[in-house]
Amino acid sequence: MASRAAREESSNETLAEDPSKKGDIDLLREDFERLADRTQTLLTEKLLLENEVTQLSKRASRLEEDLRHLKSPPLVVGNVQDIVDDRAIVKSSNGTVFLVTYNPRLEASTLVPGARVTLNQDTLSIIEVLNDGWDPLVAASEIIEKPDVEFSMLGGLDKQISSLKEAAELPLTNPEAFERFGIDPPRGVLLSGPPGNGKTMLAKALANSTKATFLGIVGSELAQKYIGEGGRLVRELFDMARERSPSIIFIDEIDAIGSKRLDSTTSGDREVHRTLMQLLSEMDGFSSSEGISVIAATNRMELLDKALLRPGRFDRIISISSPDKDGVKDILEIHTAKVPLAKDVDLGKIAKNCEGFSGAEIKAVVTEAAMSAISSGGKQVSRSDFEEGVARILKERTSATKTNPDALYQ
Ligand SMILES: Nc1ncnc2c1ncn2[C@@H]1O[C@H](COP(=O)(O)OP(=O)(O)OP(=O)(O)O)[C@@H](O)[C@H]1O
Ligand SMILES: [Mg+2]
Secondary structure: OOOHHHHHHHHHHHHOOOHHHHHHHHHHHHHHHHHHHHHHHHHHHHHHHHHHHHHHHHHHHHHHHHHHHHOOOOEEEEEEEEEEEEEEEEEEOOOOOOEEEOOOOOOOOHHOOOOOOEOOOOOOEEEEEEHHHHHHHHHHHHOOOOOOOOOOOOOOOOOHHHHHHHHHHHHHHHHHHHHHOOOOOEEEEEEEEEOOHHHHHHHHHHHOOOEEEEEEEEEEHHHHOOOOOOOHHHHHHHHHHHHOEEEEEEOOOOHHHHHOOOOHHHHHHHHHHHHHHHHHHHHHHHHHHHHHEEEEEEOOOHOOOOHHHOOOOOOEHHHHHOHHHHHHHHHHHHHEEEEEEEEOHHHHHHHHHOOOOOOHHHHHHHHHHHHHHHHHHOOOOOHHHHHHHHHHHHHHHHHHHHHHHHHHHO
């Protein structure tokens, strides 16, 4: 420091001696400062540009990756059935079974029977194991969205509503009580009764009112839409129920998979049978402490395989038959709640004419009556509109029995 100060001193002295030189040096110094500033700006700019280049090249490689993905051939989806040394038996999504090789880098523990995998289109080698996420069908079953049906929308089913709550909800909300009394809570509840009397609606209302996860699935869909996959879907459904417990599984139209059959010879039958076996083993497999209740509905209970009705499976049966006199009136009231009724309408009398009707038929009477009022230009639904509605439903009933093949044997 000292020497630099001394040097400046001396140069100042020389400059002081020669004023013309002093001007030049001032200019040079200004130039120098400008250049230094400029260098600084350029350096910053360079840094910014370099940064941009790295970002752009990253983006380019991402886009290239996307492009490769788009160009890559589609993979076939299949299910592992068994592992045989260094090869696997897989069933592709169209149902054919193959013995294929697999990517040796796949973790052995993920490659187990039942795993969903992708297969190379040409060689059918297993490329990866798809185990994240649930099967779209299971995930899309009416699970998370609660239906907008409420118990108050059901007429004449008070007893059934309380038995259903007791059998399906109580074990989930108060498992200790069952333990204290030393009994096993009911596992499966079967809603049984003729069509159109509110079985599906009852289960939906329970779904709406319960805090438990509600997983709903329709038996006929399992049997028809997902051929070859039914067993797996049942297993996934129960796995999901376990994961999200407490939960209620609802299997509507269980007769589609649970009917007793004569010797099954067609492959479709065998497949349905496999789905049923899976269901039975899942029902035996969960313990009452797992927080799962199973409800099923059928209108052909006499057709169900007896194995389903054994203790520990669907051992609680709630029968939902056609409504009695009071029930009919309740249902009429529910369905006419928003209908403008003329003064001459006496729901009690109409109810008498609807005796023996199912809930769905009573609803249809109201719809027909309202239609008839609309077409005659009235502002309200009158007694004669209802009479017409009842007559129409009665007529439909008789024509239905005539065309129904069952009628041939009566
Ligand atoms: N008890 C009831 N109270 C009010 N409405 C009812 C009742 N029962 C049936 N309904 C009406 O009938 C329709 C059909 O009922 P739902 O689908 O629940 O019958 P289901 O018993 O499941 O018949 P299926 O055996 O054919 O499946 C409902 O949408 C509802 O409008
Ligand atoms: Mg139903």
